[in-house]
Amino acid sequence: MRGEGELHEQQLIERARRGDSIAMSQLMRDNYALVYGYLLKVTRDQETAKDVTQEAMTRSLVAIRLFRGESKFSSWLIQIAYHAYLDEREKWEKRTVHQETEQIASVSTEQEAMRHEQVDQIQKALLEIEEPDRSIFLLKHEQGYTYRELADLFDLKEGTIRSKLHYTIKKIQKKVREPDEDMC
């Protein structure tokens, strides 16, 4: 039995396939936070994330007639976003500005400062992790994708997804525990 939201989404997809601009906009609006949120995490740059979001959305709308509904529309969109990100990476890599998302200037307590430092270390560790491991980790940890969904999304076995996640967490753990190691 399909939920009301899913039915609504299905109707929007059908209308978007027929070229309805309003349905296209609504469909993209519904998934904007997911796609942009994911791309913001992997790129760490707002402008780049917006550019890739736009590219991914355009690609998905052009290819929407090929979407057969075998996976969730959001998963399909994330897959397109991931490929758009890989394609665009080389172009923007040189001009990436490492923006710190969290300002630690206004921290009031020592505990808070330590937490900010830890978050900072995690962000740095994440930047060092190769794709698709980073995307797998972010989609699992923040978006709550299941192992099965991730396996379908990245065309890998569930066991491989688990190993990759474990490896990523270990790498972050190492970075958090030994933050000064790479400074030597």
Place this chain on the structure above:
Amino acid sequence: MKTCAEFEMEIMHAFYDEGEMSEDCKSHLATCESCQQFYETMEVIPREKEEIIIDEWVIQESVRAARFALETRNRRERWIFLIGTLGLMGIGLFFLAAGFGSFMRNLYIAMYLGGPLLLPIIIWKRQKRGREHA
């Protein structure tokens, strides 16, 4: 006896609600510093989603670019169809005028009868392409 890596896997599954933590694992976690650090690392990584404001400009530009690409593709497909159809008709008429009428008739009969046999292959190819995109 399980290794720390195996326990860490179990801890990870439990953390992500993809499995239960066994009693063995719980007692190991209570005593193993390395596994405790692994668990703490997962806990310390922020999970909260950032507040995202929808950028209407991005959406409108995506829709506009997609519509433009679709219209261009449709126009191109229409031209290919038109040129292809006229070309085939021209070839047919040429052969007819050159005295190959019965050959043309037989060719068309073969095409009409044999064409539908290609349908399963066309459907299979389209599904395959859809799976690659999905």
